[in-house]
Amino acid sequence: MQELDYGMVGNRIRQVRKAKGWSQDVLAKRSGISMSYMGHIERGTRIMSLETFVNICRALDANADEILWGAVHPSAAVLDLLEPSEKGKADSYSMYVRIMKSVAEIMSES
Numbered sequence: 461m462q463e464l465d466y467g468m469v470g471n472r473i474r475q476v477r478k479a480k481g482w483s484q485d486v487l488a489k490r491s492g493i494s495m496s497y498m499g500h501i502e503r504g505t506r507i508m509s510l511e512t513f514v515n516i517c518r519a520l521d522a523n524a525d526e527i528l529w530g531a532v533h534p535s536a537a538v539l540d541l542l543e544p545s546e547k548g549k550a551d552s553y554s555m556y557v558r559i560m561k562s563v564a565e566i567m568s569e570s
Contacts, residue, residue: 464528467504472527474502476520490519 477487488498492515500506501516508516517524525531 465504466507468530469528470502470504472530473516473520473522476522476527477502480520487516487519491515 473487477484484498484502485495488495491498491512493501493512497506497508501508501512513524513527516522517527520527
């Protein structure tokens with residue numbers, strides 16, 4: 461299992477924030493945290509809660525994989541949909557339906 465580098469996570473948050481032209485204060489307010497705490501997150505000196513991480517990703521409109529790892533890592537289920545196996549399209553279609561139902565449930569909770 462790959463270990464998180466909180467300094468790199470913070471650096472990626474900073475890069476996305478700066479690309480949007482936002483100050484730390486703007487992102488902190490949009491994420492519901494203090495500017496001081498945002499500074500610690502960007503420097504990697506504090507570990508944020510999952511809730512704070514989600515709020516930052518939402519505020520930045522950023523993909524969690526990109527922030528955590530620097531690249532998007534699609535799940536095996538998504539890869540199977542993009543490149544169906546020899547088992548046939550029926551399996552891929554049912555997987556697609558399950559994924560879409562899950563996404564719809566998550567969206568309705570928001």
